[in-house]
Amino acid sequence: MRAYFIRRLLLIPPTLIGITLIAFFITRMVPGGPVERALAESQMINMQGGNSGSGGSNQALSQDQIDQLKKLYGLDKPWYVAYPLWVGDLLQGNLGTSFRYQEPVIDLIFERMPISIYFGLVSSVIVYLVCIPLGIIKALRHRSHMDNATSVAVFAGYAVPGYALGALLVVYFCMRWEWFPKEGWPTGDWEYMGFFERVGDLFHHTFLPLVCYLLGSFAFMTMLMKNQLMDNLAADYVRTAVAKGVGFRRAVVRHAMRNSLIPIATTLGHLVSIFFAGSFLIEYIFDIDGIGLLGYTSILDRDYPVFLGILVLSSFLMLLGNLLSDVCVALVDPRVKFR
Secondary structure, eight states, X not given: XXXXXXXXXXXXXXXXXXXXXXXXXXXXXXXSOHHHHHHHHHHHHHHHTTXXXXXXXXXXXXXXXXXXXXXXXXXSSOHHHHHHHHHHHHHTTOOOBOTTTOSBHHHHHHHHHHHHHHHHHHHHHHHHHHHHHHHHHHHHTTTSHHHHHHHXXXXXXXXXXXXXXXXXHIIIIIIISOOSOSSOSSOTTGGGOOHHHHHHHHHHHHHHHHXXXXXXXXXXXXXXXXHHHHHHHTSHHHHHHHHTTOOHHHHIIIIIHHHHTHHHHTTGGXXXXXXXXXXXXXXXXXXXXXXXXXXXXXXXXXXXXXXHHHHHHHHHHHHHHHHHHHHHHHHHOTTOOOO
């Protein structure tokens, strides 16, 4: 098993190289880069100032200025030359400087990471604390009125996209009834609040986004737990234990439930990716300045250093989470032997 995990660790660097190489190539090939955006903005300013001469070239910047912009943005070299230089900076912990904010990318990410950690942790804890007991109850009371009602509820929630529900919540709860604030979180006077004021402000601003984040996860985790427990309750070893005199409750708790939690363990490793959890659409709707919204705006603004920095960190955490999921499965299920 040790050799298996060592091989998995050694596969992370080449996988990251493949992901970043494809993304880096695409950023150099797509039209409308930062230089083109700067040219368009300069030409627009020139036209508004009434200096768009007639009969001459409408180019707002000279060729020398364009070459200087390319050098400033690091676009003066071919992609196959620039990529090794970018990887060298990456190995030194330098993710580059944002084209839009003119700040180090790592600082921009760390500034927004607490928001992503908060939403990722709270949503994960709520999902596990609610869905696992609910799935157990649904399996034990299969086809009851409670089971049918909760199934309709969780699948109805699963069918509604989180961003669509978020738009409705903003329209009614924020705009029409004004029960929750329309502006994003954190608020401007957050640093001057007391502890209980911060807790109340945190709940007031993040309740609706959390509802949208949790909407899709409830159905998957609940039905996974229910189906696994029902399969184990119908297994021969449970019927044999009951036939030998073991009480049904003990057979469920000591045998069926333990084996049913094994698939749940495969999702524990992905908790590592909570640092970059979130939906840019939900953050955009609720005006939450998180990493999801930062990545979305970086694509629109052609802010390639920010986009590549978020891609590198999120891909690394996802690969590490997959490895930790295998570790969790091996710890929970002794029958699993990785070779």
